[in-house]
Amino acid sequence: MKTIATKHKALFFLLLTYSLVNAQISGNQVYGNSSSNYNNAAHSNKTIVVNNNVLSVSISILMNSKADGFVMTLGLNEEAETVTLCNTKINSRIDGFLAKIKALGIKKEESYVDFISQTKVYDFTVDGSTAQQFEKGFEIKKNIIITTANINHLEKIITMASEYEIHDIIKVEYFNEDTDQIHTNLFEQALEMADVKKDRYLKSFRKKIVGTPDANESFEVYFPKNQYKTYQAYESSEIQTHYNNRNTNYLKKLARKNKSFYYDGVSSAGFDKVINANQTEVGIQYTLTLTVSYKIDTSI
Structure with a gap:
């Protein structure tokens, strides 16, 4: 028992x-x-x-x-009457932004510019009751992909990006x-x-x-x-x-x-x-x- x-x-x-x-x-x-x-x-x-x-x-x-690093993707677009002007304007914004974030210690190989699309932009002219569509220009979209190991850099990058009218924070990936x-x-x-x-x-x-x-x-x-x-x-x-x-x-x-x-x-x-x-x-x-x-x- x-x-x-x-x-x-x-x-x-x-x-x-x-x-x-x-x-x-x-x-x-x-x-x-x-x-x-x-x-x-x-x-x-x-x-x-x-x-x-x-x-x-x-x-x-x-x-x-805790993550060892982060990959942030930012999106931006630009419109202009010609492809050349459109590309010049968007690249100027990107180059200025990438030069800015060097102050955070982000190296050139830790950033990448991804070409997304180039499309025609159309608008309308209205004459009385008639609306006529016409080709207005072009729009180019690009993404900037940035890798950093410092979580405190993320908000600083977002602030710096806004100075170049880059406001679209597409995603932030974490990795070990x-x-x-x-x-x-x-x-x-x-x-x-x-x-x-x-x-x-x-x-x-x-x-x-x-x-x-x-x-x-x-x-x-x-x-x-x-x-x-x-x-x-x-x-x-x-x-x-x-x-x-x-x-x-x-x-x-x-x-x-x-x-x-x-x-x-x-x-x-x-x-x-x-x-x-x-x-x-x-x-x-x-x-x-x-x-x-x-x-x-x-x-x-």
């Missing part, structure tokens, strides 16, 4: 999973969509499962990583230099943790493993551009209209209501290990889930 009770106690200890309970202030995000997805749902796996004499151990790790090494490190840590869980089970129940284990893993990378959500926070009154009153005529003007965006990364809940859990800077997130299966010796 004592032996059974001891085994039950050990099994409870092995299969116990932890949960983090924190006092929470929800904030205005509650006005947004509450759709359930991987970002806001707790990650959960059965950490130890015994089925048909096979012991399966699962480990999940989340890593928050050696994703393969990050993958390897996470795999090795997960393997060590799986080995500890396996040994704990074997010791508690006096079991042995035969043969070689099988393993499968899932490695995912989450970039900031896909992790933002939007909401509009406001409460509004309503106007009730009496449609049977023909003298009721009014114009309702709606106030402008701003949309807000916020970063909502992968939740740390349910992971066996979280690396850089308290990182506040928006960066890149990595998850690795490793499941190792061992065959139990049934002759004991």
Whole structure:
């Protein structure tokens, strides 16, 4: 009887999973969509499962990583009566801007000008009730792609770009230099943790493993551009209209209501290990889930 009770106690200890309970202030995000997805749902796996004499151990790790660098893409366009004049004007703006950002230590090889399009521009002349279309000139569009390792440079680049009427911030990509090494490190840590869980089970129940284990893993990378959500926070009154009153005529003007965006990364809940859990800077997130299966010796 004592032996059974001891085994039950050990099994409870092995299969116990932890949960983090924190006092929470929800904030205005509650006005947004509450759709359930991987970002806001707790990650959960059965950490130890015994089925048909096979012991399966699962480990999940989340890593928050600061970016090693950023790639910013800026867009600009220029219109003129001829292609030559159009190209001269847009190149003048680009050359002035690229010369300006040299003060930030951005080298020539860290920027690239991408030619996007050259199109004709048309307009209309109106004579009485007749509108006649005519060729007005040309428009050229180009993008400037800039790489920097300093996050503080991003806002400075945007300010400098505005001096040359470059206002279109198309996108900012985050990157780490050696994703393969990050993958390897996470795999090795997960393997060590799986080995500890396996040994704990074997010791508690006096079991042995035969043969070689099988393993499968899932490695995912989450970039900031896909992790933002939007909401509009406001409460509004309503106007009730009496449609049977023909003298009721009014114009309702709606106030402008701003949309807000916020970063909502992968939740740390349910992971066996979280690396850089308290990182506040928006960066890149990595998850690795490793499941190792061992065959139990049934002759004991």
